[in-house]
Amino acid sequence: MKHEDNIRQLKSEHDSIEAVLPWYINGTLPLEECHQVEKHMETCLQCRAAMTELQNMQRAVQQSTDVALVERNNLQDVLSRIDKASSTASVARKQQYLSPQKLSSRWSIKQWLTNKVSHYWRVFMALPGGWRYTVVAQSLLLVLAGVMFTPSTEPVFTTLSASSAENSKQDNIRMRVVFAEDVLFRDIRHLLVNAKARIVDGPTPSGVYTLETIYAPDEVLQDVLDRWRAKALVRFVEPVSNIVVRN
Amino acid sequence: MIAEEREQGMADSMFGDDPKALQAVAEGDREAFKVLYHRYYTKLIRFVFRVTQRTDLAEEIVNDVMVVVWEKAATYKGTAKVSTWIFGIAYHKAIKTLQQWSRVNQPLDSDALQLAMLPDMERKIPDAQFSRDLQSTLTQLPAEQRAVVELTFYYGYSYPEIASIVSCPVNTVKTRMFHARRKLRELLPDGIEYPEP
Known part of the structure; x- marks a missing residue:
């Protein structure tokens, strides 16, 4: 009985050693297991034969012809799919958590800003040490120059009811805008470029942007507002306390 | 071409190791994604082809894998190597595709x-x-x-x-x-x- 137990134990040890031989060969077996394998191999001819078999197997796999399937021209396709997926995910995220239209655009802007800052930070950190100092010094000089040579302009505020004749050639009107639920930041940006407008504040937690756009002297304010309200991406527009910023 | 390679090399060094690149991908960084794409594309094509034995499916599967990497980068917990994580996605995609084609x-x-x-x-x-x-x-x-x-x-x-x-x-x-x-x-x-x- 004891003899049978011994045989059973030896068989079990042999099986467990033989099972890990492939990883002994590829060099990933932990040191302790390596020692067990080496000790076992001193007396096991079957495992030595298996080693030869596995080494041939490894060689055959490694020598197999590499697959020359495709060239790397799929990146653009993948990026397009990602863009599509991202916009869908953005809408889904918004629908899941907060009702308002607001989240999507707010998230997009924050994401965009975060990406930009993090990207330029990485570019900066990747520069050699000497270059970093140069970049910092140049940035400081630019800021200093900006402070020194900026003319002191005191903004003039007037009411919208004031006649256009009182204003200069061109005024900017500020208004509060809420964009459509499924709008993307790039669409907002496109809209702003076309309408010669810019974001001066927001979005607020409720998704309200403050925009500044050109208000030509010969234009009626209501027309400007109506024009914005007619845009498909815009859900709500109102002037900011009837304030016009004169350039 | 040389300029493109230089740019790729710069991006590669910028994102350093795989976890750093994947972290940036999780933050939505497309440059980091491109780096990972170039690092893994050839390896994945070979692996997927070896598993599926189908040249016509390998390319599509690898593209699917990379889209998943982009979408799920934030779910990577760091308990395994990034390569293990990506190969895991590739393996499951390959097997699933084979099952769909009923040719396992x-x-x-x-x-x-x-x-x-x-x-x-x-x-x-x-x-x-x-x-x-x-x-x-x-x-x-x-x-x-x-x-x-x-x-x-x-x-x-x-x-x-x-x-x-x-x-x-x-x-x-x-x-x-x-x-x-x-x-x-x-x-x-x-x-x-x-x-x-």
Whole structure:
């Protein structure tokens, strides 16, 4: 009985050693297991034969012809799919958590800003040490120059009811805008470029942007507002306390 | 082309190791994604082809894998290597695609099929061809076993890493390797001796 137990134990040890031989060969077996394998191999001819078999197997796999399937021209396709997926995910995220239209655009802007800052930070950190100092010094000089040579302009505020004749050639009107639920930041940006407008504040937690756009002297304010309200991406527009910023 | 390569090299050094690049991908950084794409594309194409034995599917599967990497980067927990995580996605995509095509375990390589069907006399293969014939025979293994063989001998993963990639217990990995070896012995010509390394 004891003899049978011994045989059973030896068989079990042999099986467990033989099972890990492939990883002994590829060099990933932990040191302790390596020692067990080496000790076992001193007396096991079957495992030595298996080693030869596995080494041939490894060689055959490694020598197999590499697959020359495709060239790397799929990146653009993948990026397009990602863009599509991202916009869908953005809408889904918004629908899941907060009702308002607001989240999507707010998230997009924050994401965009975060990406930009993090990207330029990485570019900066990747520069050699000497270059970093140069970049910092140049940035400081630019800021200093900006402070020194900026003319002191005191903004003039007037009411919208004031006649256009009182204003200069061109005024900017500020208004509060809420964009459509499924709008993307790039669409907002496109809209702003076309309408010669810019974001001066927001979005607020409720998704309200403050925009500044050109208000030509010969234009009626209501027309400007109506024009914005007619845009498909815009859900709500109102002037900011009837304030016009004169350039 | 040179400028493009230089730009790629700069981006590659900018994102450093895989976890750093994947972290940036999780934050939505497309440049980091491009770096990971270039790092893994060739490796994944080979792996997926080896598992599926289908050139027409490999490219599409790898593209799907990279889209998943982009979408799920934020879910990477760092408990395994990034490469293990990505290969895991590739493995599951490959197996799922094979199942969809209902061709799991069917030999797809025509050369290997012909080899298996040759009469015994013609199957006496000179040693010089041994390696090539063994490769052909490998293509007849089931996809799950082939994946374990590839991940072990070509990509050099440990068995716990392979268990993580294919989402199974380590003993299953060992068992798959065991069956792969036994099947190879059955498929290889009778009486042939393994040449000395």
